[in-house]
Amino acid sequence: MKKxxxxxxxxxxxxxxxxxxxxxxxxxxxxxxxNLKFQMAWHSQHPEYKAYQKFIKMVDEATDGRLKFTVFPAxxxxxxxESLDGLKKGAIDMLGSCAAxxxxxxxxxxxxxxxxxxxxxxxxxxxxxxxxxxxxKIIAKNYLEKANAVYLTNVICxxxxxxxxxxxxxxxxxxxxxxxxxxxxxxxxxxxKAWGAAPVTMxxxxxxxxxxxxTVDALIFYAYGxxxxxxxxxxKTFTNPPVFTWxxxxxxxxxxxxxxxxxxxxxxxxxxxxxxxxxSTEYWPGYELExxxxxxxxxxxxxxxxxxxxxxxxxxxxxVWTWYANESPDCKRLVELIKAEQxxxx
Numbered sequence: 001m002k003k004x005x006x007x008x009x010x011x012x013x014x015x016x017x018x019x020x021x022x023x024x025x026x027x028x029x030x031x032x033x034x035n036l037k038f039q040m041a042w043h044s045q046h047p048e049y050k051a052y053q054k055f056i057k058m059v060d061e062a063t064d065g066r067l068k069f070t071v072f073p074a075x076x077x078x079x080x081x082e083s084l085d086g087l088k089k090g091a092i093d094m095l096g097s098c099a100a101x102x103x104x105x106x107x108x109x110x111x112x113x114x115x116x117x118x119x120x121x122x123x124x125x126x127x128x129x130x131x132x133x134x135x136x137k138i139i140a141k142n143y144l145e146k147a148n149a150v151y152l153t154n155v156i157c158x159x160x161x162x163x164x165x166x167x168x169x170x171x172x173x174x175x176x177x178x179x180x181x182x183x184x185x186x187x188x189x190x191x192x193k194a195w196g197a198a199p200v201t202m203x204x205x206x207x208x209x210x211x212x213x214x215t216v217d218a219l220i221f222y223a224y225g226x227x228x229x230x231x232x233x234x235x236k237t238f239t240n241p242p243v244f245t246w247x248x249x250x251x252x253x254x255x256x257x258x259x260x261x262x263x264x265x266x267x268x269x270x271x272x273x274x275x276x277x278x279x280s281t282e283y284w285p286g287y288e289l290e291x292x293x294x295x296x297x298x299x300x301x302x303x304x305x306x307x308x309x310x311x312x313x314x315x316x317x318x319x320v321w322t323w324y325a326n327e328s329p330d331c332k333r334l335v336e337l338i339k340a341e342q343x344x345x346x
Contacts, residue, residue, distance in 0.1 A: 031066060034260055036252070038069040041080050041097035047224060048157055048248050049073060051283050052096060055250075055275040062267050067260070069094070084251075088147045093256035095149070099249045100186050107327040108142040111334045112154055112247040113187045114324060115317040119241055121345045122156050126280045128341050129154060130273055135337045138330050149251040152269060153276030157284050158222035159242030160188075163235045165211050170218055170239045171303045173313050179217040182207060188220050190320045191243055195313070204229065211235055222246060224291045232298045240304045243313070250276065 042049040052071075059067055078086035084102045087095045099109035111129075112118070118125035130136060130153055143149040162170045162181075170176055173195060181197035183189040192199035200216050207225075210216045211234040219225075219235070220243060226232040250272055257265055292302060305313070325335040 031064070033066050033068060034264065035068045035070055036093035036256060037072065037077070038094040038096070039072040039077050039083055039086075039092045040095075041074055041083065041101070041248075044073045046074075046228075047284075047287050048096075048155070051155065051279045054278070054283070055271070058271050058275055059268065062271050063264060067264050067268065084147050084149065087149055087251060087253050090148075090253055090255060092253070094250070094252045096248060096250050098246065099154075100246070102147075103186055103327075106142050106146050107324070108139055108330045108334060109151075109249065110187070110247075111139070111324070111331070111338070112156065113244055114335075114338075115187070115191055115243050115320055116241075116314055117338065118156055118245055121342075122245070122285070123277075123281045124345050126154070126156055126277055128338070130276060135334060135341075138334055138337075142330060143251060144254060147251070148254045150254050150257050152250045152252060152272035154250070154280075155248040155276055155284070156280040157246050157248050158224050159240070159288060160220055160222050160244050160246055161242045162237075162239035163219040163221045163223075163226065163231055164237035164239070165214065165217055165235050167236045167301075168217065169237045169301070169303050171305055172309050173305070173316065176218075180215070182210065182216045182219040182221070184220070187244065187320060187324070190323060191317060192220060194316045194319045207231070208234065223288060223295070226295045226298075226300055227291055232295055232300050236299055237301050237303055238295070240302060241310065243317070 040049055040052060042052075056069055056071070059069075072092075074080060077092060080097065081101055083092070083095055083097055084105060086092050098113075099106070100113050103110050112125070128135060129139070136151075140151045143151045162176070164170050170179075177196040179197050180200050181192045181195075182202060183192040183199040185201055189199045189201065200210075202210060202216075207216070207219060207221075208229065208231065211219075211231065219231075221231075223238055223242075226235065226238065252268070257268075260268070296302065321335055325332040
């Protein structure tokens with residue numbers, strides 16, 4: 001009798017285990033994972049590439065590993081200047097790059113490169129650009145219509161000031177007049193012209209020998225270039241404030257986004273915003289402080305323009321804002337909106 005009872009009890013336990021165990025197994029099977037091809041404009045040692053490792057980790061944690069990325073550093077799948085077109089066509093699913101590279105395709109996107117747009121107000125500008133407002137909607141609409149891309153967030157990255165060859169300091173606007181100033185094209189070249197400098201366009205890899213030979217007198221370049229590209233060996237001054245702070249944007253192909261379940265779509269959007277603000281207001285400011293300390297230890301002098309010269313420079317660079325506003329009706333509206341917003345920051 002006892003044997004029969006124990007046999008029946010064991011059968012009951014096994015039945016319950018199979019029911020619930022089978023349910024758990026089935027649920028696990030249903031938790032499908034998704035993998036996105038993600039190309040960046042940055043090599044694997046670049047500080048922005050390293051910031052993206054945090055983003056990938058945040059997405060993994062927030063989705064319980066259901067959303068993964070196959071990451072490709074700069075130019076591995078598509079050339080840097082063609083990568084947004086590659087995103088549009090679905091050759092890649094996600095892209096992290098500079099909107100300035102794609103001005104001809106979506107000029108509305110690189111509004112965050114305008115001179116002094118976030119000077120002294122990094123957090124305020126990021127919050128405004130990523131809020132649910134007309135400014136954000138204009139940017140998102142143009143990326144969707146022109147590149148089939150969903151704008152997820154941007155990162156306000158490194159400060160672009162004046163790196164001076166040798167020990168020459170550029171602490172006034174007048175000191176920039178007629179010098180040979182390396183500028184990367186687009187907004188940067190227009191800034192150089194507005195100052196009265198002679199802009200010289202060259203690839204990043206050509207800058208170091210150009211500084212050695214005196215082909216250029218100075219650069220409009222990121223402060224971290226002193227360390228990462230070893231410019232500190234031939235250039236010993238950096239002028240603040242940054243004329244602009246270069247920005248990195250993050251997009252996903254619209255069709256790739258739609259293929260994800262709705263909960264993953266929302267999580268990806270939410271994590272992107274959370275990460276973008278962290279990278280803009282914590283990671284990059286911290287990185288730049290460490291970089292400045294390192295450069296100073298190597299003998300680089302950081303020079304700051306006084307208020308009068310900053311004011312004079314802003315007036316001169318209004319031509320750049322005007323040029324941008326004339327690129328499209330939406331560019332004009334973006335300029336109107338941000339100028340109105342900036343009044344509240346003061």
